[in-house]
Amino acid sequence: xxxxxxxxxxxxxxxxxxxxxxxxxxxxxxxxxxxxxxxxxxxxxxxxxxxxxxxxxxxxxxxxxxxxxxxxxxxxxxxxxxxxxxxxxxxxxxxxxxxxxxxxxxxxxxxxxxxxxxxxxxxxxxxxxxxxxxxxxxxxxxxxxxxxxxxxxxxxxxxxxxxxxxxxxxxxxxxxxxxxxxxxxxxxxxxxxxxxxxxxxxxxxxxxxxxxxxxxxxxxxxxxxxxxxxxxxxxxxxxxxxxxxxxxxxxxxxxxxxxxxxxxxxxxxxxxxxxxxxxxxxxxxxxxxxxxxxxxxxxxxxxxxxxxxxxxxxxxxxxxxxxxxxxxxxxxxxxxxxxxxxxxxxxxx
Amino acid sequence: xxxxxxxxxxxxxxxxxxxxxxxxxxxxxxxxxxxxxxxxxxxxxxxxxxxxxxxxxxxxxxxxxxxxxxxxxxxxxxxxxxxxxxxxxxxxxxxxxxxxxxxxxxxxxxxxxxxxxxxxxxxxxxxxxxxxxxxxxxxxxxxxxxxxxxxxxxxxxxxxxxxxxxx
Numbered sequence: 001x002x003x004x005x006x007x008x009x010x011x012x013x014x015x016x017x018x019x020x021x022x023x024x025x026x027x028x029x030x031x032x033x034x035x036x037x038x039x040x041x042x043x044x045x046x047x048x049x050x051x052x053x054x055x056x057x058x059x060x061x062x063x064x065x066x067x068x069x070x071x072x073x074x075x076x077x078x079x080x081x082x083x084x085x086x087x088x089x090x091x092x093x094x095x096x097x098x099x100x101x102x103x104x105x106x107x108x109x110x111x112x113x114x115x116x117x118x119x120x121x122x123x124x125x126x127x128x129x130x131x132x133x134x135x136x137x138x139x140x141x142x143x144x145x146x147x148x149x150x151x152x153x154x155x156x157x158x159x160x161x162x163x164x165x166x167x168x169x170x171x172x173x174x175x176x177x178x179x180x181x182x183x184x185x186x187x188x189x190x191x192x193x194x195x196x197x198x199x200x201x202x203x204x205x206x207x208x209x210x211x212x213x214x215x216x217x218x219x220x221x222x223x224x225x226x227x228x229x230x231x232x233x234x235x236x237x238x239x240x241x242x243x244x245x246x247x248x249x250x251x252x253x254x255x256x257x258x259x260x261x262x263x264x265x266x267x268x269x270x271x272x273x274x275x276x277x278x279x280x281x282x283x284x285x286x287x288x289x290x291x292x293x294x295x296x297x298x299x300x301x302x303x304x305x306x307x308x309x310x311x312x313x314x315x316x317x318x319x320x321x322x323x324x325x326x327x328x329x330x331x332x333x334x335x336x337x338x339x340x341x342x343x344x345x346x347x348x349x
Numbered sequence: 350x351x352x353x354x355x356x357x358x359x360x361x362x363x364x365x366x367x368x369x370x371x372x373x374x375x376x377x378x379x380x381x382x383x384x385x386x387x388x389x390x391x392x393x394x395x396x397x398x399x400x401x402x403x404x405x406x407x408x409x410x411x412x413x414x415x416x417x418x419x420x421x422x423x424x425x426x427x428x429x430x431x432x433x434x435x436x437x438x439x440x441x442x443x444x445x446x447x448x449x450x451x452x453x454x455x456x457x458x459x460x461x462x463x464x465x466x467x468x469x470x471x472x473x474x475x476x477x478x479x480x481x482x483x484x485x486x487x488x489x490x491x492x493x494x495x496x497x498x499x500x501x502x503x504x505x506x507x508x509x510x511x512x513x514x515x516x
Contacts, residue, residue: 081374081376083374084376084377084380087380134399135399135477135478136399136400136402136403136478136479139403139407140399143403143406143407143410143411146406146410146411146412147406147410147411149411149415150380150383150415150418153418154376154380154418156422157376157418157422158376168422169419169422169423172415172419176412176415196400
């Protein structure tokens with residue numbers, strides 16, 4: 001405990017690496033089993049069984065899928081732009097994972113006399129007895145979300161195919177449009193919390209004072225816009241298999257295709273985690289179970305909701321989607337921001 | 350540690366900005382530019398200005414460059430075949446060298462070091478970077494802020510007018 005490396009105790013570094021590893025492996029496993037859960041849940045909703053053969057009730061299906069994709073032949077179209085084609089899946093995958101760095105997934109825990117906040121980009125100040133995290137956490141998430149669009153746009157362009165290009169363009173337009181409404185929906189949350197730090201936003205929601213109750217419109221609009229931003233049904237136009245033959249990932253095969261798939265599911269988990277943090281009280285819950293349990297439970301419930309929506313709704317038409325984003329959600333969020341401002345100004349003070 | 354990290358990021362920034370001008374494919378140039386913006390954002394973080402970093406990524410990497418890539422994709426400029434004029438290259442490098450010389454000279458003269466402004470590191474850590482920027486923006490710099498917003502509004506209206514013939 002006494003040895004210092006660059007002014008910080010050794011325990012700090014161990015805690016940092018451990019946190020990163022645990023969070024990363026957990027998200028990866030959730031990504032793998034979200035694919036299984038999606039097939040099972042939609043299967044049961046359509047009165048089918050879903051995967052049953054690989055392991056008990058098909059539990060080994062994600063591993064079998066992974067092995068299959070890993071050993072498939074890797075095809076790069078001869079007319080493709082090689083560099084962009086190779087880098088696109090990575091560009092899609094990495095922002096989805098690094099958004100997790102700022103999400104608090106539990107209360108601080110004490111290990112060996114050293115207090116560790118369960119949030120990757122945060123540390124506990126022993127002198128001031130408080131947790132410091134990156135104080136623009138919300139903006140960081142918005143920034144990473146805005147980078148995700150590169151992966152899809154590049155994939156669409158680099159494949160040098162009409163369908164892919166159309167898929168890429170559609171998705172870029174869609175993501176940019178809905179990013180705006182999602183960002184404006186978040187504004188009303190940090191008008192109430194008066195902070196951009198996710199740690200503080202979660203702390204404000206202790207004892208059931210969730211922002212979902214104070215800001216129901218912002219909550220619903222943010223969740224819908226997030227679904228559109230990560231290209232989930234009913235807004236999955238970029239891949240629209242019936243008209244665009246899977247859109248931007250038509251030309252991709254093997255692990256690169258798997259990476260797009262992983263990025264999609266990782267994005268879904270990130271969006272559910274962000275929604276939990278901003279609106280559903282983060283890791284707060286009845287005290288008989290630890291904070292991380294409640295966090296995971298809430299995130300999993302939202303993931304289930306995403307799958308339920310996919311099983312229920314048909315796909316939007318492209319012009320309807322754009323109209324919904326710009327003419328319905330954007331004005332609604334602006335009105336919401338104004339109403340919140342008036343409320344904070346005149347009623348709550 | 351910090352200076353080592355700075356050197357690594359600086360090296361990446363320089364390499365990617367060289368790639369911006371040397372890449373034959375315009376999309377690869379644009380991607381290198383995104384990388385340069387990212388390095389710039391990292392420098393902002395190292396200077397205790399996370400808000401600037403986030404805005405840098407959101408505005409430049411996330412919005413402006415996406416639009417530029419959009420345009421390049423739609424125009425479908427593949428690999429540049431036109432040979433660049435040598436006169437322009439000579440003039441450009443002369444200007445670049447001049448600016449580099451000037452910067453180094455001003456830094457060496459030392460008139461920029463040792464002056465401490467009102468914003469100290471302790472103040473930024475205790476009050477908060479975003480709070481300080483917000484307060485300054487909406488009190489001391491209210492007029493420039495309003496003028497900028499009117500300018501942006503005019504730009505939006507102009508874009509709509511240009512894009513739509515019949516409104």
